[in-house]
Amino acid sequence: MTQLVILDEAPRLHDNPLLNCLCQGDWVLLRTPTEQTRQAQLKRELLAQFAAVLRQFGYQVTAQPANSANEIIAIAESLQCQQLVMAEPVAHYELQLVKALQASGMPIQLDDVNGLLRDNLRPELASLPPSYSQFRRLREPALATSPTQPARYQAAPLAPRQSDTDVAFGPAELSARLLDERWWLQQVERYVAGPMRHYKDSRNGLLGRDFASFFSTPLALGLLSIRQLYQRILHVEQQQGENPSSQWLRYELWWREYFRWVGRKEGHRLFTGLARHPTPPTVHQDLQQQHLRAWQAGRTGVPLVDANMRLLAQTGLISNRGRQLVASYLVFDLGVDWRLGARWFEQQLLDYDCASNYGNWAYLSGALYSPARWFNQLKQAYEYDRDGTFVTAMLPELLQHKPAGMARHQPYVGELGLPFDRRWYEYLQHADAGLV
Numbered sequence: 001m002t003q004l005v006i007l008d009e010a011p012r013l014h015d016n017p018l019l020n021c022l023c024q025g026d027w028v029l030l031r032t033p034t035e036q037t038r039q040a041q042l043k044r045e046l047l048a049q050f051a052a053v054l055r056q057f058g059y060q061v062t063a064q065p066a067n068s069a070n071e072i073i074a075i076a077e078s079l080q081c082q083q084l085v086m087a088e089p090v091a092h093y094e095l096q097l098v099k100a101l102q103a104s105g106m107p108i109q110l111d112d113v114n115g116l117l118r119d120n121l122r123p124e125l126a127s128l129p130p131s132y133s134q135f136r137r138l139r140e141p142a143l144a145t146s147p148t149q150p151a152r153y154q155a156a157p158l159a160p161r162q163s164d165t166d167v168a169f170g171p172a173e174l175s176a177r178l179l180d181e182r183w184w185l186q187q188v189e190r191y192v193a194g195p196m197r198h199y200k201d202s203r204n205g206l207l208g209r210d211f212a213s214f215f216s217t218p219l220a221l222g223l224l225s226i227r228q229l230y231q232r233i234l235h236v237e238q239q240q241g242e243n244p245s246s247q248w249l250r251y252e253l254w255w256r257e258y259f260r261w262v263g264r265k266e267g268h269r270l271f272t273g274l275a276r277h278p279t280p281p282t283v284h285q286d287l288q289q290q291h292l293r294a295w296q297a298g299r300t301g302v303p304l305v306d307a308n309m310r311l312l313a314q315t316g317l318i319s320n321r322g323r324q325l326v327a328s329y330l331v332f333d334l335g336v337d338w339r340l341g342a343r344w345f346e347q348q349l350l351d352y353d354c355a356s357n358y359g360n361w362a363y364l365s366g367a368l369y370s371p372a373r374w375f376n377q378l379k380q381a382y383e384y385d386r387d388g389t390f391v392t393a394m395l396p397e398l399l400q401h402k403p404a405g406m407a408r409h410q411p412y413v414g415e416l417g418l419p420f421d422r423r424w425y426e427y428l429q430h431a432d433a434g435l436v
Helices: 038-056 069-078 092-103 132-143 181-193 195-202 216-221 226-240 244-271 285-297 303-315 320-333 338-348 354-365 377-384 389-394 396-400 405-409 422-428
Strands: 003-006 027-031 060-064 083-087 108-111
Touching: 003 069, 027 038, 027 069, 038 060, 038 216, 069 092, 092 108, 092 244, 132 244, 181 195, 181 226, 195 244, 226 244, 244 354, 285 303, 285 320, 285 338, 303 320, 303 377, 303 389, 303 405, 320 338, 320 354, 320 377, 338 354, 377 405, 377 422, 389 396, 389 405, 405 422
Parallel strands: 003 027, 003 083, 027 060, 083 108
Antiparallel strands: none
């Protein structure tokens, strides 16, 4: 039986069950995205590159848009394929696509190629714990025994991509090597051997080379296997002993897995609010749009928020801490519907992952299974950018008016001209200059 193997969700050579099931005569389909998001542009480049690699190894490959079940079935029939093989869906629209393919009568085989939990480790959706901690504790002990799949081929080194940013966010090679599978595998080895030891202390950073792992983009693209990354962390722990930082990095991977299963369980409700009602907007719709535009442009008048939003605009990336801060400010200080922020991230993030993005926004806004989480922007500035290094890197105009330190975090007159929250006062006392 000739198979059509849909590989665009896992365009990699290592730990790839979908690639390993290919037999002589089978075809590979790479569905090129048609969306006009930053990640879609990146993925089109990645899939063109991966198609060339597969053809070098002798595979039959077709790369074309295919957004509906009818289009996929038509491609399969034109190539005389009798069975479909693809990644198990996570997002609601992917689940609906698979249901339509199954209804067509063509046999379909699914593999959770980008998940941590496979085979006997999979949870039952009906009994999925609402708590992340419960979910992790139930599944974590058995995962160490789940092996990755050997690679049929080794990834070859690639020529560097053209870099369009000089912002010192992550390793210097990050933009140039963003789609290089071999480089990312080398980065895994480098990171777990050294910088991982400091991850718990550095993970709340905002700028620099190794404050974060930077694995979110290759994981979101399917370029890096989360199971192989997890196994490498465990291997280092077995050799050198577990420490709080290696443990915390594993916890972050569990958050990703948790939201994947929440997405499967909740379906379309992930986009509207789950167990609780979404946090209602506190301002009129027209004012919401004004606030949203200023937030998107990084011109709210709050330096920490604006610096993070301009970093996102320049690089398509933003730190874990930065995401929480700008989301909190949009929802609770500007009174904007959280879903508008989630959609903006969907358009802008290079490491966009549907379940993680909407799950995290709902979680912070109180629309998931737990209460909302408001962040005091000046308290966060005092804890994570007290000397103003990050905000002046992204907002150089602050150097003209604010000499140093917390003075650089004083709210200025942005496009909104909003008053600052009274809960910020005690942290503004650390600034040397008067308030704006």
